[in-house]
Amino acid sequence: MRLSRYFLPVLKENPAEAQIVSHRYMLRAGMIKQQSAGIYSWLPLGLRVLNRIQEIVHQEQVRAGHIPLLMPTLQPADLWRESGRYDDYGQEMLRIKDRQGREMLYGPTNEEMITDIFRAHVNSYKDLPLTLYHIQWKFRDEMRPRFGVMRGREFLMKDGYNFDVDRDAALHAYNRHMVSYLRTYERMGLTAIPMRAASGPIGGDNTHEFLVLAQTGESEVFYDDRVTALKLGSREVDYDDRAEVAGVCAEFTTLYARTDETHDAGLFEQIPEEHRKVGRGIEVGQIFYFGTKYSEAMGAVVTNDKGEKVPVEMGSHGIGVSRLLGAIIEANHDDKGIIWPEGVTPFPVGIVNLKQGDAAADAACASLEKALLAKGLEPLYDDRDERAGAKFATMDLVGLPWRITVGPRGLANGVVELTSRRTGVSEELTPEAAVERIAEIYAGR
Amino acid sequence: MRLSRYFLPVLKENPAEAQIVSHRYMLRAGMIKQQSAGIYSWLPLGLRVLNRIQEIVHQEQVRAGHIPLLMPTLQPADLWRESGRYDDYGQEMLRIKDRQGREMLYGPTNEEMITDIFRAHVNSYKDLPLTLYHIQWKFRDEMRPRFGVMRGREFLMKDGYNFDVDRDAALHAYNRHMVSYLRTYERMGLTAIPMRAASGPIGGDNTHEFLVLAQTGESEVFYDDRVTALKLGSREVDYDDRAEVAGVCAEFTTLYARTDETHDAGLFEQIPEEHRKVGRGIEVGQIFYFGTKYSEAMGAVVTNDKGEKVPVEMGSHGIGVSRLLGAIIEANHDDKGIIWPEGVTPFPVGIVNLKQGDAAADAACASLEKALLAKGLEPLYDDRDERAGAKFATMDLVGLPWRITVGPRGLANGVVELTSRRTGVSEELTPEAAVERIAEIYAGR
Structure with a gap:
């Protein structure tokens, strides 16, 4: 691409509205333009990075055996009434009425809709395991959108959902996601540490967030710093091999690494002092095994190998695709500008x-x-x-x-x-x- | 991909709600699932075709020198007040209020927003010519959504906008779009005929629609059937050569081909009788030179080579990406199912x-x-x-x-x-x- 024919509106001045370095550099390098609070246009250079990140996410999901589809941005309210979340979700959900007065919403996530697709088409364990995912625009009506694409309102997310016949199979799907995410972030030049997360009202401890260490991170993190040296590297992982996949997960989750939500001071104190670190992190993904919460509420059942009808075991797993641009820049810059890792650079040279x-x-x-x-x-x-x-x-x-x-x-x-x-x-x-x-x-x- | 591990929910029965063959086959072949009137999920097989079509559209736009960016789905109402279209647009525009009570809308098209991006960053003829485009989800709240993805409410469209310093340059951009569209449709195995379209209240005759002949088309078309034999083929076109590009356009627009909106019975009668045809067509794209309508209203001016400030000359050019799946199937099927052209098939074999x-x-x-x-x-x-x-x-x-x-x-x-x-x-x-x-x-x- 020749710059004389490109559209790269670089800014000389630091934009006043940008409080953090990634937001500042994305504006200055002509990557984004704000159209409304928390809503951005992706200018040509920004779009190239966004596409590159999507490509890596897709490749690693497909490598793990997960199947892409694409759900729409708008969803009917009735689907969310089935799970009980339409009333629970609060003001972050953008609610819409169409010309016929039908209640709709701009999807902030897709558990209900994917469960609807599943129940319409699958009813036997023979069609499992199944993991479906998409990369689609979401909307969360944040009270205070800020930090550019790091906390936008319209944002791009990869969300995937596994469907399995029993708990063991679902936990394997969980582990498969963890490994595929580790590889995804590494390819982007990021060290994203899986940290035990709070599971909220659903319970269970099978949820991890992936955090990139950065001073501007919104979460306080506590960790054994040997965790930052762990690398998946170029090793081949057989995603169908439950023991091998679980082994990789153990390798990456045994050392202490938690956010303030799950921090345990007693355990933290047991880390040798020279490795005990407190810092800040940016969340760039989360995996979550939640069992039958949605399948029971919405009647997504399969027949198992004994001929019994059981609610399907599920989990949901997300990567903040647009937010990753911010995280990558926070972790890769100097006072002259951005320093793209080779994996995601808009142009190689x-x-x-x-x-x-x-x-x-x-x-x-x-x-x-x-x-x-x-x-x-x-x-x-x-x-x-x-x-x-x-x-x-x-x-x-x-x-x-x-x-x-x-x-x-x-x-x-x-x-x-x-x-x-x-x-x-x-x-x-x-x-x-x-x-x-x-x-x-x-x-x- | 092995079918035993794929998600291909084929239906044995003909779905009652589908009135036309493309809708029927897309449902039966497990390509789409309706989530709400005119709103669809793209199941894995459908998404593969949708992606393939997007890829071809992108490649041909880039070949023509056009630059991709990505604008958001939601837009602020104020932008549309500047052009006067917020009040004019009617009930097809999906209007939304966010939690702060700000008026927004789900974009049905992007003339206002692209003009806003342009005026924020460009002010000299030296940065022209410039054509920016994106492929993004749009929403039009159709009174009667039907025919599957052919007349959906949430739909995927490529829309591109040229910015030029004068009328001649803008007409060259118009022609460039026509040629790039011809190549785009041909690569998808379609014969899409450029037909003179009605320009509406703006006036001028520089607008063409591209129609695929099909019995289920929504438009009545009148044409000289020698137009269907024209092919761009593999010839190389230099998109910077105004005369060459105009020559190709003349080749494809000289024979009579019009929709009922612009039909002229007198001219039609002059076609030799054996070539005079009346049929139906599906609109799969439109190009439109509209001059300074938006640039004047929104203050998008550039300095020309004489140092004068002039409103920039514009046009907008669209391809109905998701609708193309329906059009391709309408034109390529038999009583056993779909027959994909090689250019867009979800799997080659x-x-x-x-x-x-x-x-x-x-x-x-x-x-x-x-x-x-x-x-x-x-x-x-x-x-x-x-x-x-x-x-x-x-x-x-x-x-x-x-x-x-x-x-x-x-x-x-x-x-x-x-x-x-x-x-x-x-x-x-x-x-x-x-x-x-x-x-x-x-x-x-």
Whole structure:
């Protein structure tokens, strides 16, 4: 993409309304525009990251054997009356009446609707296990929307629902979600720690939140800092193998890590002092096994292998897709701008032409662009007639992990400069070698 | 995907509520489920087609140089007061009040919001031409939602908006949209004819609707049938070349083709009688040059190359993404089910195992599946323990363009059967040759 033809409305000033760094940088880098309190347009650069995050979420859900569908944003109130939540939900639910006076709502979550789909079509254990998920816009009418996409009103969420014939199978689905989430966050360059969460009025202790450590997090967290070194890495996990999946979960949940809601001072004190940490975290996901709460209320029953009709065992599992952009920026930035992890960057690499209009520099940039495109790596090429300083400032703000700088002086020696946004380290190499290097970096993406 | 692990709730009976064939088959093939009048869940198979259609739309928009962003579903009423449409729009607009009593609406279209984004960030002709588009859920509170996704209330639309410094540039953007739309529909296996449309109160004759001929179409159409033979084919069009793009448009709009709204009996009579046709059509898109209607009302001005401030010239251009599924099925089916064009099929090929549990048949199917996956062609493998007749009926209903049938008898001779859903013609060939054939068919997809 050539910047001269793109729509990247970068702001020079810090927007007054932004209180936290991710909100500030998303506005300054031309990623979002507020349309109404807590409601945003995703400008081209922001949409590219949002799409990249969705792609990773989809890939890891499909890898775990989960099946995508798509439920609508608007739901009939009657469905929520069946579960009793229509009256319970409070003012965060956006209630709507259509022209016929029918009561509807903008879905804040989808337990009722997915249970409705299930009961309409499935009635035997032979069709289980089944996990259905979607990535769809939700609405929660927050009293005080703030922090940009971190606490918006219209937000994008992945929510998945497992249906299983018994508790053991449902707990395996729970564990499968935990592992798939760990891999999802790692691919985005995030360390998201599963922390035991409060289950609320439903009871049971099978719920975990995933938290990214960040000073601006809304939750206070207490943890053994050895938990931050755990990595799933590139190991292959057989999602059908209950013991293997449970083993991974044990590995990631044995060390103490809790939010203030479930914090236990006695247990915390048992952590060796040098590993005992208190900090703040941003919640980027939650998994929850709730058994038969909705299936009983809504009559979602299956016949088990003994011929008995039993309410199906369920859980629901969410990832805050739009919120993740904020979390990733909170964890990856410096005073010049964003530093995207390679997994989610809007463009893999930027090209800065130091002397636009110089025949050799223009040709070298065009040829780099072509070579990168041929490898499926679309660069953002700053071909504007601007001074070098302004181009560097834009690239640093926008935060692409790699930058290739092209100028007449280097070209005279047959080289361009490859710079890492994260380390700031530059290296001179031939244009061909630079393309190869970028291709290697993104080979496993 | 193995059918035993998929969620494909096929219906044996014809649903009583479906009046037209596309609605009937989408319900029977487990593609959609109605959640409320005119509001649907997209079940896994339906979502695959919807995604495929979105992908084609995106690719052709990007090829034309248009830039994707994403605007939210909810919009503030004040924005629509600026254009005067908040009061004009009538009951099809779903009006909403949030917890603070602020007036909002579920966007039926986005002229106001995109103009708002433009005026906030662009003020010079140097940043033009610019065309921004998105694919987002819309809501129109139809009095009588019907025909499934053909006239739903919550529906998915691609809407794009061009911004240009003068009328000539804007007309080029209009033409660019026409060509990109022609290519989009052709890739979906559709013949969509651009027909001069009524422009309504705004005036001007620069608006065309794209209609797919079908007996169940809502519009009466009058046309010279030589128009149906026009094809863009694989020719390369330089979207920056005004004359070339205009030439393609002239080619597709010179022969008479109009809806009843713009029909001119005198002109129609001049068509040679053997080519003069009256039929019905489904509208699947519209392009519209409207000039400065919104930019004047909302103060979206740019400085031109003479330093004068002028309201920006605009147009809006839409494709009915979710509606296209219905249109494609109306144009591609028989009495056994859907017949997907290769461009949009949910799976490129189906595998039917005639004798599940037979070691040789199971192994051959698994190996076919693996070979197809290695080529990026995910098959739908019917691995259920069902009789052959039921498997064939499901495959015919679901409508994958190609089916590979695997049975012990053929395998004894080293062959499988490859069948075209459209022609019904079968051919015996080795499994390796079948994979190669499928790969060739989809090579250009």
